[in-house]
Amino acid sequence: MSISRKTITALLAAGALAAGVAGCAGSSNTPAATSPASSSSSISGEITVFAAASLKATFTKLASDFEAKNPGTKVTLNFAGSSGLVTQITQGAPADVFASADTKNMAKLSDAKLIDGTATNFATNVLEIAVPPSNPASIASFADLAKSGVKVVVCAPQVPCGSATETIEKATGTTLAPVSEESSVTDVLGKVTSQEADAGLVYVTDVKTAGEKVKGIPFPESDKAVNTYPIATLGASKNKELAQAFIAAVTSADGKKVLDDAGFGTP
Known part of the structure; x- marks a missing residue:
């Protein structure tokens, strides 16, 4: 049976149209499968970390290392006494991560349901007596701090x-x-380094950080009060993925080495 030229032309045109439709359907799926946005697992953005004053040296280094390993991230640090930081957070101060110098202050945020999940203990610390290099009051023990005339500075309760x-x-x-x-x-340490006080009770890590500015006097009774440091992501964080990545860095082997080098213990 013969087919007219007009019929052949119509059939070819229909085939081309069908192929074009199939091609369009395939191309619409391809970008979704290979889109950088959907396949990328890199972290980016900014977080604010509220950390105990005794963590200033270590967290400054940890944040710097974290930013270097994760281009496109920024970690803003806010250091103060743990209780003061808790007050700021409960009053609505924007923060993504909280690292406390004790479990009691972290528990306040946990009880108020202001942290995401549970906190992770990452370090310990104990007190040490810091005196000016000349040790003007001849402090040699914890009991010496109670002697008449000794100007001793401590942290608020x-x-x-x-x-x-x-x-x-x-x-x-x-x-x-x-x-x-x-x-x-750090305020206690400042009173000692400026020689406004004969002695101050600070952490062993603060004495190490101060170097030659103070003389450290360890005392055996310090083991009566070992402080455990917890860290957690805050529930109000707007970048929990980045916050959790920073916490992972703090608790990693590299983070532990930074903390160990500074004199912190392991929980």
């Missing part, structure tokens, strides 16, 4: 280092008469 001081006082039956109670351990 609500601050973790202040709570630890009270614990040791009770355990040893020693009552101190501080000339001032500071809102953070």
